[in-house]
Amino acid sequence: MAEVTIAALSEAGALTFGDGYRTKRSEHGRPGYRILRVADVADGRVDLDGPDFVSDEYQRAIGSELSQAGDVLLTTKGTVGRVAIFPADVEQVVYSPQLCFFRVTDPSTIHPRFLAYWFKSEAFVRQASHRANNTDMAAYINLGDIASLSLDLPGSSEQQAIAEVLGALDDKIAANAEAIRVADDLSRAHFQSASADGDEVPLSSLARFVNGKAFTKDATGMGRVVIRIAELNSGIGGSTVRNDIEVPDDNTARSGDLLFAWSGSLTAARWYRPEAIVNQHIFKVIPAAARPMWLVNQAVHAKLDEFKSIAADKATTMGHIQRRHLDEPVLVPSAEDVKRLDALMAGLWGAALASRGREPQTHRDSRWLLPLLMSGKVRIRDAEKTVEEVL
Structure with a gap:
């Protein structure tokens, strides 16, 4: 070099x-x-x-x-x-x-x-x-x-090989993101179309909204991730808190659970990482009996813009909604349309979740390979094998 x-x-x-x-x-x-x-x-x-x-x-x-x-x-x-x-x-x-x-x-x-x-x-x-x-x-x-x-x-051929190996991982990340976008866009379009002639129900009738607790207090630094709004928005990083305490099942997030930050940025997102702990200012959204997760997810997202407007009016405090706002109505498909759409919408929800689940490993491989390839500590041939396993 x-x-x-x-x-x-x-x-x-x-x-x-x-x-x-x-x-x-x-x-x-x-x-x-x-x-x-x-x-x-x-x-x-x-x-x-x-x-x-x-x-x-x-x-x-x-x-x-x-x-x-x-x-x-x-x-x-x-x-x-x-x-x-x-x-x-x-x-x-x-x-x-x-x-x-x-x-x-x-x-x-x-x-x-x-x-x-x-x-x-x-x-x-x-x-x-x-x-x-x-x-x-x-x-x-x-x-x-x-x-x-x-x-x-390094030499031109080695530069190109390094770029191709890391590029393959980036392409995989981009493909996952596109798959998620397409699945979510299709889900939203079907939900909105079916809801146009559907029923108006209180959002709170579709699910239980269980608030997290102050689990960062006296955190041990070991064990499961404590999900704050930062982790919901940006993922796990250097400031992420871990705690090895036991918490109720309603405050435990598992892959496929829906989480809704009701304060600050007001974000609703599916959790796709390993089991974690839900901190305060975030609801774990648990569907009511016979209410599929895809329906609850779309209903929450249908109210997000309205909730953000409510939060923006909180001039003297951090923007948030109150629990009474969950009782406000939302348009959802009729029971017949929910049954008709269930297989399709459940499949789209599962496809997006699966694509999300592949992201952490791909990102980890990218972060691991980058410094080693740049420094010459890992051979191109070995890196290519790692990428082949991911793809």
């Missing part, structure tokens, strides 16, 4: 890099180019739904800050280090100044996808943390700091 800096790669003509275009409000307008901001870049994904555009009459001024397919994107302010590759066959956008783009011009020297994975590596995180400028507003890393970053660069 050869150690090389981003600046040296640029000087050698292997890539160009820069930050985005500093747009003036007077330049906004349509037809034009959508502004891609930090919030629009997630790890591995670019969201093209931002509301602001730069008029296309400023194309010459924008210059290289217009997107090109294959650009490697790195968030450099606020949340430093989210990475994505700008996709092909989508609209061209203009990058905001809080994004840095890397445009590979010589893939025989550095492979774009290898570079993207390097930005997720421990080597980048370590160097970036030493260079990041922390202010009262937000952490950021500037172009000079980025230029000085150094990476160990």
Whole structure:
């Protein structure tokens, strides 16, 4: 491996890099180019739904800050280090100044996808943390700091092999996410169609809503995960609390259970991880007799926007709903339609749950392989075997 800096790669003509275009409000307008901001870049994904555009009459001024397919994107302010590759066959956008783009011009020297994975590596995180400028507003890393970053660069064929192995895992993660989206979209469409001529019933008649308790208090750090709103929204992380206490079955979450955070972000989600403990501010939603889980899930989601509006009106406290709000009516399919749809909707619920259940192992393999492949501690051949087992 050869150690090389981003600046040296640029000087050698292997890539160009820069930050985005500093747009003036007077330049906004349509037809034009959508502004891609930090919030629009997630790890591995670019969201093209931002509301602001730069008029296309400023194309010459924008210059290289217009997107090109294959650009490697790195968030450099606020949340430093989210990475994505700008996709092909989508609209061209203009990058905001809080994004840095890397445009590979010589893939025989550095492979774009290898570079993207390097930005997720421990080597980048370590160097970036030493260079990041922390202010009262937000952490950021500037172009000079980025230029000085150094990476160990293997040969072209090895770079491509590493990118292909890690890419296969990313593709599996993306396929799982798409399968979940399709199953949930179909379920929602069938529910809404059948509910149009259905029955209006209190949400609370469909299930028991059992509130969690303060199980993080005196947590031992061992045993099962304690599910807080953070775990429901973002999964298990470094701040996740564990506790080895025994709790009632109604406060225990198992794969396939429906959980509903009634405070803060107001989120409803199926639990698909190992058995865990439900903390306060989260309901475990237990269907009433003869009420299928898919029906309860869709009914809760049908009320979410209304509940969020109620929570938003809590000006002096953290947004939340009260238990009386669960007694408000919701439209559901008739008993005949529930029976008619049950096999289909149960199948869609199960398909989405199965896809969710495959995610943790795939993510674990990706996190495990990345640093070892980048450092050369794991051979490509061995990594390929691991990926084959997952796929």
